[in-house]
Amino acid sequence: MSGTARFERRLLTRDRGDGLLEKLWRIPWLFVLLLSAVAAVGYVALYSAGNGPEAYAAKHALRFGFGLVLMLSIAVVDIRVVARLAWVGYALGVGLLVLVLLHGNVGKGAQRWIDIGPLQLQPSELMKIMLALGLAAWFRRASWERVGNLFFLVPPAIMVLIPVGLILKQPNLGTGLITAMIGGAIFFAAGVRLWKFALILAAVGTAAPIAYDHLRDYQKARITTFLDPESDPLGAGYNIIQSKIALGSGGIWGKGFLQGTQGHLNFLPEKQTDFIFTMIAEEFGLVGALGTLGLLCLVVLFCYLVAFRCRHQFGRLLAVGLGTNVFLYVFVNIAMVTGSIPVGGVPLPLISHGGSAMLTTMLGFGLLLSVHVHRDAEFGPAQE
Structure with missing residues (x-):
């Protein structure tokens, strides 16, 4: 029997004794409870943003419930089956990005969404998960020696550049940069040498002035506003100024549920999506904001713990990519609403309103739980 045949046979028989109940038992239910707590924070914030459940909160609860079923269903799928389908997922993600450029819906000056039945999907969100899989x-x-071979890194570099280029074409600068950073995190976790990252950073720094000249006018305005928001307080700087007012007015304990003035008097823009954290800080104060941030930090920490405990490289790298995705969601959103970075359309996971973001977030958590449940699965030997 050939080595390939023996490996395939072992792949099919390894976990034959692991039934559905055994896999459900291995799911970390405290983590599921943690995700539910974060989603509950989102429900409360969206209830306030919509002055009742009808506008946003009810949809948020239904989407999380559907996502929970999806997540638990994916969690019991053998991670080696996921590995075999990874290339299909990556190709599907790229195909959807091409489709959105050809036939996507245009909104707010960007072409980022496609309609799939009742769902309006943003393929760039899904692509981040699919890139981590690919x-x-x-x-x-891949062995340590092979990862050190520059030619071996050309195909995965192209795998990153293709979706990043398609996302920037929409245009969606924020998501494009996050997608590139997820790829960089997986490269680092795979063992790519630091000097190669230094060369890339040097090249990016050199090309930055040229890239700035090719930005859209609204993207340049975001950078200018970030440096001096008061230069256009009623125009480009309006969002961040109102966000800072709401953040500061909440104080330590907040103004109380449904009592936020910036949000309820409609001074705060996009309060149900990009600026939902500001709603929480205004009504529940510094205590509520830090509590929310603490819950999200625990979610990110669990993602990296899964990567640390996993015994196979596929699951380890996938968990790193998924954890980095969640971390960047949280970091960029909160840094954006506090004026630490330029404003961009990045939602807060499990809290902001949005079906596409909720679907892809729960899909990612399902894959993460599959890694955890099958963390001792055996793959083939490393390539020499």
Whole structure:
């Protein structure tokens, strides 16, 4: 029997004794409870943003309930089956990005969404998950020596550049940069040498002035506003100024549920999506804001713990990519609403209103739980 045949046979028989109940038992239910707590914070904030459940909160609860079923269903799927389908997922993600450029819906000056039945999907959100799958599949059996080969890194680099280029074409600068950073995190976790990252950073720094000249006018305005928001307080600087007023007015304990003035008097823009954290800080104060941030930090920490405890490279790299995605969601959103970085359309996971973001977030958590449940699964030997 050939080595390939023996491996395939072992792959099919390894976990034959692991039934559905055993896999459900291995799911970390405290983590599921943690996700539910974060979603509950989102429900409360969206209830306030919509002055009742009808506008946003009810949809948020239904989407989380559907996502919970999706997440638990994916969690019991053997991670080696996921690995075999990783390339299909990556190709699907790229195909959807091409489709959105050809036939996507235009909103707020960008072409980012496509209609799939009743769902309006933003493929760039899904692509971040699919990129993590594709890169984990590429590096999963690569030895340390092979990762050090520059030519071996060309195909995965192209795998990153293709979706990033398509996302920037929409245009969606924030999501494009986050997608590139997820790819960079997986490259780092796979063992790519630091000097290669230094070369890339140097090249990016050199090209930055040229790239700035090719930005859209509204993207340049965001950078200018970030540096001096008071230069246009009623125009480009309005959002961040109102966000800072709401953040500061909440004080330590907040103004109380449904009592926020900036949000309820409609001074705060996009309060149900990009600036939902500001709603929480205004009504529940510093205590509520830090509590929310603490819950999200625990979610990110669990993602990296899954990567640390996983025994196989595919699951380890996938968990790193998924954890980095959640971390960047949280970091960029909160840094944006506090004026630490330029404003961009990045939602807060499990809290902001949005079906596409909720679907892809729960899909990612389902894959993460599959890694955890099957953390001792055996793959083939490393390639020499």
